Amino acid sequence: MKSTPSADDARQNQLLAQIPDAQWVEWKPLLELVELPLGHVLYEPGARMSHVYFPTTAIVSLLYVMENGSSAEIAVVGFEGLVGISLYMGGHTTPSRAVVQSAGVGYRLRANVLMQAFNRAGPVLHLLLRYTQALITQMSQTAVCNRLHTLDQQLCRWLLLSLDRLEGETLRMTQELIANMLGVRREGVTEAAGRLEKAGVIRYSRGVITVLSRPDLERRTCECYAVVKHEYARLLPSTTAM
Amino acid sequence: MKSTPSADDARQNQLLAQIPDAQWVEWKPLLELVELPLGHVLYEPGARMSHVYFPTTAIVSLLYVMENGSSAEIAVVGFEGLVGISLYMGGHTTPSRAVVQSAGVGYRLRANVLMQAFNRAGPVLHLLLRYTQALITQMSQTAVCNRLHTLDQQLCRWLLLSLDRLEGETLRMTQELIANMLGVRREGVTEAAGRLEKAGVIRYSRGVITVLSRPDLERRTCECYAVVKHEYARLLPSTTAM
């Protein structure tokens, strides 16, 4: 999926990869490599951000936590995107929380640096706006999917979205975590995953999921996955597969 | 809710009302009054738009229609917003459909006119981006609400969102329509509305809903409504109530 898996190059991030050269030489020395361990919170609801994050090997979940503690995921951000859109969208904060869903690394840039580029509105602005629209599609589709599709379908969609943002065919996440992301009971995930395993689509073992047949996964999910995938491809055509 | 209910003034639209004067004198003669009858489709998924629409008395639903014909609403746009964000977001199209949910009027502006203002990025850009973030919050909250809350709560939320975008305490919409918007069965709406009526919160009669007690409605809905409401208020502080 990513061109040079070992090199910790910020341009593994698809957005940074598409920044025009003139801007890039300016940003490159200002980008800061950060570890993103599982569960690390990048921002809390209502908190003003000091940086925007460009994940490379990590995956970040945008999720909303209800007053009673239950939560549901709104969107996923991996090496294809950026965490912190509210900064340049003009609102500075959001009511949602950004949590690392799969450990890895990423790069961050100080808010004021990003905003400088934004004020001299040029290609950077248009790139970020296009990304935002893709993210909006993911959110919309999540809403629709929550309403209309079965847990089995949603689990497949979620696995595929995660898989697209990682290398290899292995995910490291517990059923408890997945349940939180999908906004369902942990036992529900157990059962859905059990069905997938029985069908030989995945192998599941204590926090490690191995996808045996990606095509089968795509066959079992709803149309939502393809819609999101196509929108990302359309809005952010890139040098690599995704 | 709106300052001058009878005058068909484009500045009944909250976004147009906040356009800086310099820009306004330029746009004013270019704005075109359009009738928006119930069910009128402003744009189809994937279609390139020729105009952006600023509703004044109409309400527009953004909804996603599945391959099998079932549909769910992603967000609502009334006099507080604009229909056609994908135009300036850079993607030009979206996979969703925009349908008039409550008949009324609005104003439209040619796409190229809007884009001119956008390219000389100034206050107009920042206003539109802030609006977009509010809309994104509404979408996210819809996703969460779909997953975690009961139909009764969602119906209250939906009634309140619609009420906020109209004058008076009366909505004109059939249960069938509401069911389509919420992505549930028509009978489900019958039952939920029946419960509200029995409790004396609304009166329902053949396509006409009268809200008898707004506070009761707010008491029965989930936190989602307030979250969205506050985000709109925060991001788009305006001269009027909303």
Add this chain to the structure above:
DNA sequence: GATATACTGTGCGGTACCGTACCGTACCGT
């Protein structure tokens, strides 16, 4: 190797909503 801990599987009653079918009733035009 024993014990704790984290993770996964199972069972059971409850409930919210679905799919389908059908009937009642208000409003329409002629």
Add this chain to the structure above:
DNA sequence: ACGGTACGGTACGGTACCGCACAGTATATC
């Protein structure tokens, strides 16, 4: 006045998911 149509109410079995309780099993700790 009468039939048509659009809209709303009711009923009933089915199912997907919930809440809760508890049992099993792999990994970590010592």
